[in-house]
Amino acid sequence: MHIDPATLPPLDDMIACPHCDTLHMEDDLPDGARAYCRRCGALLLTAESRAVVWLVSLASAAVVLMVAAVSFPFLDLSLQGQHNGTSVIHAILVFGSGKAIPLAIAVALFIVVLPLVRLLALLHALAPLVRGVPPTPSARVAFALTDQLRPWAMAEIFMVGVTVALVKVAGMADVTVGPAFWAFVALVLITIFNDQIMNRFAIWKALDTGTTA
Amino acid sequence: MESTGHGHHGLTTLTTAREAGLIACTRCGQVHAGDAVKCKRCHGPLQSRDTRSLQKVWAWLIAGMIAFIPANLYPMLLTRTLLERSESTIVGGVIELLHYGNYGIAAIVFVASVVIPVGKFIAIAYLAWGVQRGHRLRQHQRHRLYDIVEFIGRWSMIDVFVVAILSALVQLNGIAAINPGVAALSFALSVVFTMLSALAFDPRLIWDADRTVS
Numbered sequence: 001m002h003i004d005p006a007t008l009p010p011l012d013d014m015i016a017c018p019h020c021d022t023l024h025m026e027d028d029l030p031d032g033a034r035a036y037c038r039r040c041g042a043l044l045l046t047a048e049s050r051a052v053v054w055l056v057s058l059a060s061a062a063v064v065l066m067v068a069a070v071s072f073p074f075l076d077l078s079l080q081g082q083h084n085g086t087s088v089i090h091a092i093l094v095f096g097s098g099k100a101i102p103l104a105i106a107v108a109l110f111i112v113v114l115p116l117v118r119l120l121a122l123l124h125a126l127a128p129l130v131r132g133v134p135p136t137p138s139a140r141v142a143f144a145l146t147d148q149l150r151p152w153a154m155a156e157i158f159m160v161g162v163t164v165a166l167v168k169v170a171g172m173a174d175v176t177v178g179p180a181f182w183a184f185v186a187l188v189l190i191t192i193f194n195d196q197i198m199n200r201f202a203i204w205k206a207l208d209t210g211t212t213a
Numbered sequence: 214m215e216s217t218g219h220g221h222h223g224l225t226t227l228t229t230a231r232e233a234g235l236i237a238c239t240r241c242g243q244v245h246a247g248d249a250v251k252c253k254r255c256h257g258p259l260q261s262r263d264t265r266s267l268q269k270v271w272a273w274l275i276a277g278m279i280a281f282i283p284a285n286l287y288p289m290l291l292t293r294t295l296l297e298r299s300e301s302t303i304v305g306g307v308i309e310l311l312h313y314g315n316y317g318i319a320a321i322v323f324v325a326s327v328v329i330p331v332g333k334f335i336a337i338a339y340l341a342w343g344v345q346r347g348h349r350l351r352q353h354q355r356h357r358l359y360d361i362v363e364f365i366g367r368w369s370m371i372d373v374f375v376v377a378i379l380s381a382l383v384q385l386n387g388i389a390a391i392n393p394g395v396a397a398l399s400f401a402l403s404v405v406f407t408m409l410s411a412l413a414f415d416p417r418l419i420w421d422a423d424r425t426v427s
């Protein structure tokens with residue numbers, strides 16, 4: 001099939017499906033609408049006029065929660081009068097002192113460093129839009145980073161791991177959860193919600209126009 | 214786009230960017246002229262099709278499968294108490310959970326550590342092989358398979374986190390100590406390699422294979 005380029009709409013008015021390469025018009029959608037690829041059904045664009053504002057406020061809250069989650073006591077184990085209460089930071093430091101250094105680094109990256117980088121990069125990219133000023137030149141790189149790191153930030157998977165670990169030690173010792181545990185739960189819920197409302201094509205559009213709508 | 218009118222000239226039929234002599238960015242959807250090399254919207258690299266995609270997919274996949282072998286043969290957890298010393302492998306850990314009657318948790322660990330990794334090896338190999346052979350599979354089936362592979366592989370990491378938490382938590386001098394075994398790192402590597410394999414896959418190749426046949 002050959003297409004005469006003259007019959008095509010202007011390039012900036014189009015958007016291509018990332019899964020199947022099919023061209024679509026990047027129309028303005030009514031608020032709350034979702035547009036899917038006509039060929040493969042992938043979600044292309046959502047229109048949520050409040051999404052950017054939500055993303056920025058929730059990401060700010062999440063940064064505070066992350067600081068609390070890594071520094072306060074997470075779990076406390078007691079057995080025959082001995083205690084071992086740990087914060088996530090403390091655990092990573094202790095854990096990383098022996099043969100397990102590579103594993104400690106990997107876990108620290110997946111559950112603390114990369115989620116935090118994603119949050120800060122998202123804030124850097126979108127906060128100016130909420131304040132009504134044009135995005136900074138590095139906003140695009142920052143949002144691309146947020147988007148690409150998504151599979152590598154595993155805070156929610158870590159929470160399932162915590163649940164399994166609690167069941168495993170329940171038989172041999174008493175475990176109590178600390179404030180950091182609940183901070184982490186809240187953080188995970190915010191992350192899941194944020195990733196649901198974050199539509200990358202809508203954000204690129206917002207960065208292009210410099211407005212939140 | 215389905216929800217809006219698309220009365221525009223060239224787009225009444227389903228046309229891919231490549232068929233129109235254009236290059237699209239897979240990260241942000243921006244359409245460029247055919248000779249562009251860098252996306253003007255997100256600054257990412259542009260390729261009409263990632264021609265070396267399948268090579269990378271196979272390389273990471275094989276690395277992931279190789280790392281999966283020691284992950285299952287060697288112990289994941291080394292437990293030391295006053296009375297005994299024990300080692301447990303991934304499957305051994307699942308059996309232990311079953312033994313204590315924790316069926317739900319045993320199922321979660323088994324699915325995350327065995328079913329998902331093995332299923333993912335098979336699914337990626339099947340998709341890559343299918344593209345190479347120009348094999349036809351119903352479009353939406355393959356699309357769904359790709360989506361599942363892309364989204365679900367990271368959940369295998371659960372058992373690695375369990376080992377990390379237990380090792381950090383259970384460190385009581387003389388009474389009990391848990392330490393990670395060799396398998397923990399090899400399993401983590403296996404998950405990372407398989408994720409890289411899935412991310413290297415250019416899904417547009419699946420749809421191209423479909424196009425050339427029909």
Ligand SMILES: [Zn+2]
Pocket residue numbers: 017018019020021022037038039040041042
């Ligand atoms: Zn599509």
Ligand SMILES: [Zn+2]
Pocket residue numbers: 238239240241242243252253254255256257
């Ligand atoms: Zn781009």
